[in-house]
Amino acid sequence: xxxxxxxxxxxAKLLHALFARPGEWRHGYDLLKETGLSSGTxxxxxxxxxxxxxxxxxxxxxxxxxxxxxHAYRLTASGMALARAVEDRDAAQxxxxxxx
Amino acid sequence: xxxxxxRAAMALAIDLVQPRRPEWAAAMAGEFEAAxxxxxxxxxxxxxxxxxxRDLCGHASGRFAVARTAFALLAILxxxxxxxxxxxxxxxFLATGRDRYHAMLLAGDAQQRAFAPVYHDMTALxxxxxxxxxxxxMGLAWNLIEWRPRRMLAMLGLAALSAATIALTILAMMPAxxxxxxxxxxxxxECLALPVFLAWRIRHRPFPASQRIRRP
Numbered sequence: 001x002x003x004x005x006x007x008x009x010x011x012a013k014l015l016h017a018l019f020a021r022p023g024e025w026r027h028g029y030d031l032l033k034e035t036g037l038s039s040g041t042x043x044x045x046x047x048x049x050x051x052x053x054x055x056x057x058x059x060x061x062x063x064x065x066x067x068x069x070x071h072a073y074r075l076t077a078s079g080m081a082l083a084r085a086v087e088d089r090d091a092a093q094x095x096x097x098x099x100x
Numbered sequence: 101x102x103x104x105x106x107r108a109a110m111a112l113a114i115d116l117v118q119p120r121r122p123e124w125a126a127a128m129a130g131e132f133e134a135a136x137x138x139x140x141x142x143x144x145x146x147x148x149x150x151x152x153x154r155d156l157c158g159h160a161s162g163r164f165a166v167a168r169t170a171f172a173l174l175a176i177l178x179x180x181x182x183x184x185x186x187x188x189x190x191x192x193f194l195a196t197g198r199d200r201y202h203a204m205l206l207a208g209d210a211q212q213r214a215f216a217p218v219y220h221d222m223t224a225l226x227x228x229x230x231x232x233x234x235x236x237x238m239g240l241a242w243n244l245i246e247w248r249p250r251r252m253l254a255m256l257g258l259a260a261l262s263a264a265t266i267a268l269t270i271l272a273m274m275p276a277x278x279x280x281x282x283x284x285x286x287x288x289x290e291c292l293a294l295p296v297f298l299a300w301r302i303r304h305r306p307f308p309a310s311q312r313i314r315r316p
Binding site for chain 2: 027028029032033038039040041042043044046047057067068069070071
């Protein structure tokens with residue numbers, strides 16, 4: 001079994017949010033609200049995960065004319081694998097589940 | 101007010117990030133509108149600015165920009181403000197005839213009263229060089245932040261010339277001059293610091309030596 005390097009708490013939150021709706025493109029601000037991370041934490045994290053190939057990004061046209069285009073993110077296959085591994089590990093560590 | 105502050109913070113964050121990570125800058129700018137509509141523009145912009153500052157300190161060219169800006173703001177600008185302030189006080193004295201130090205001299209003993217007209221004449225001679233010295237320091241600070249080495253050297257030359265004029269004028273008019281050390285201290289600090297910045301820049305050029313354009 002592949003050993004998962006423990007991601008930071010912030011990264012785990014982001015992985016959880018993206019993994020909750022896999023395949024769906026998510027805007028940075030929506031992720032910020034859902035995870036409770038600050039923009040100063042979220043953007044460096046998203047950029048790092050994009051550089052590492054765990055997240056892919058695309059530009060989406062503005063919803064209304066005159067607005068800027070928005071960057072949207074979703075997990076790649078390797079990001080999904082990492083998120084799944086983190087979810088499994090967290091589930092195994094939960095006391096209620098560990099006892100059963 | 102808060103909206104303007106948020107826009108300014110966001111603009112600064114984008115300026116800091118853009119040269120190295122244009123995509124990141126554009127992504128943050130795109131989401132700023134969403135944060136603004138949600139009433140959290142300042143918080144969002146503040147976070148982006150903090151991230152941009154952290155990113156800037158994480159690489160050599162960013163640290164170079166931070167060091168330049170810090171030196172310009174903390175070491176050169178105080179000299180610029182001091183000399184500009186002195187120049188403005190001198191011009192006000194020449195225009196209105198009122199000056200606290202001049203009034204003290206006039207109310208003093210015989211030696212001080214005798215020095216009062218010398219002080220007036222000296223102020224008339226020094227007002228322009230002191231203002232020039234302030235402007236030269238200001239120009240040096242600005243060009244250091246913008247990294248324009250030729251203009252920096254021109255401003256340093258102007259500062260040295262102004263400081264020398266001030267020193268020679270004071271030496272010619274006062275038997276025991278004091279207070280000229282500051283002008284030279286400022287120029288000396290800048291003369292020592294600029295080669296350090298130039299050497300730093302040469303050491304961390306953004307392109308390898310093989311790609312440098314040779315001068316004809």
